[in-house]
Amino acid sequence: MSFAATVTAEDLDRDPDPILARLREEEPVAWVPALQMWFVTRWDDVQTMEDHPEIFSACTEPSFLARTLGENMLTLDPPACTRLQKACKPPFLRAGRSGSFAETELPALCDGLIESMREDGEADIIAGYAALVSAGSLATVLGLDAYDFREVWDWCEGLCAGVANFEQEPEAFAVGRRAADAVEAAVLARLDELRERPEACGLLHILQADQNLSAAEIVNNVRLMISGGINEPRDGIGLVVWTMLSDDGLRQQALGSPAAMRRLVDEVLRRYTPVGTITRTTTRETELGGVRLPEGVLVSGILRAANLDPARFRDPERLDPTRTEGGNAAFALGVHRCIGEWLGRQEIRIGAERLFRNLPGLRLHPEEKVTLRGFEFRGPKSVRVVWDA
Ligand code: HEM
Secondary structure, three states, X not given: OOXXXXXXXXXXXXXXXXXXXXXXXXXXXXXXXOOOEEEEOOHHHHHHHXXXXXXXXOOOOOXXXXXXXXXXXXXXXXXXXXXXXXXXXXXXXXXXXXXXXXXXXXXXXXXXXXXXXXXXXEEEHHHHHHHHHHHHHHHHHHOOOOOOHHHHHHHHHXXXXXXXXXXXXXXXXXXXHHHHHXXXXXXXXXXXXXXXXOOOOHHHHHHHHOOOOOHHHHHHHHHHHHHHOOHHHHHHHHHHHHHHHHOHHHHHHHXXXXXXXXXXXXXHHHHHOOEOEEEEEEXXXXXXXXXXXXOOOXXXXXXXXXXXXXXXXXXXXXXXXXXXXXXXXXXXXXXXOXXXXXXXXXXXXXXXHHHHHHOOOOEEOOOOOOOEEOOOEOEEOOOEEEOOO
């Protein structure tokens, strides 16, 4: 029996790296019956998938993404996805709404949240801080900041329940549906306001970028941003803060300059790869890494395994912000590379920096043992910290 045939979803959820390391070594393109997918674990093969969207299509069947969010840029291939990406990406670049947001509003958002918890002397920074920094950032850049950031967080959780509903539980789909309806109502109401009274925000940019975008297209793609663009910076902040609290050398280096902090963020994202996979379907029979793949099968390009491939990164499990091997796959490598990458990086860097700047004596709670969970999306369940009152 092949090793891949013994892999279970629970084991991947708990501790994927040793499993992926063995697959990469022994069966780099392997059918995993427990997930009904082919797993691709070597850097070069994941890159090949990304280079050939005409063979490895994002238009998968089944697609929990399309079912919960409606058709969106990540369920389409070029050229259909291209016009959506062109309209939606600019607000998330430095030259767009995200640039001014990151300069002044983001540090202020972080400082306000820190002030509100300072007297407590302790917090779980995942739920109490990072989730709200992420929800608040996306909501503000889009122009949905009239909503309570906790409500925006709830939309994210609801959408994710539907998107990750591999067991096909009716209740999880219903939760996803309710969140999708709430986002639709919020976006449509805001678009009406912006048509009446334009105000600089991400939604206004998207509305004006392409007259041919329908309201449903805008709604579906905002749902995609909310389902993917909040969890990940949250996990990124948690991972970077945990790393800095666990290693004095890395912390001192990172707090030395913004450039050093940027390098640490990049390296932590490589090492832990919070978005672990890309899911595609073959449009025809093909060969990858010497293995024949039939037409119409699901193929998972494992970004986490590519980022820990020793053929690409020396001593890959070691955190080394001074690496020179080249870019990593944390934001993917192909036509669906993350549109929120620039903003996501600022949220993580500034979100972590402000904690260290404002909370003297910041350290892990003596009883905290940080554990990472998840396979497709992986991050710390909690990062409990204390500081000097
Ligand atoms: C640390 C933070 C983040 C990480 C690690 C991350 C990672 C990723 C990855 C790996 C993909 C590719 C998925 C695939 O090909 O199947 C992706 C796509 C995407 N991300 Fe992010 N992301 C982050 C933050 C954000 C933020 C802040 C936004 C807000 C807009 C966002 C919005 C999107 C969208 C809309 C796509 C789909 C792009 C397309 O289909 O062309 N992400 N992200």
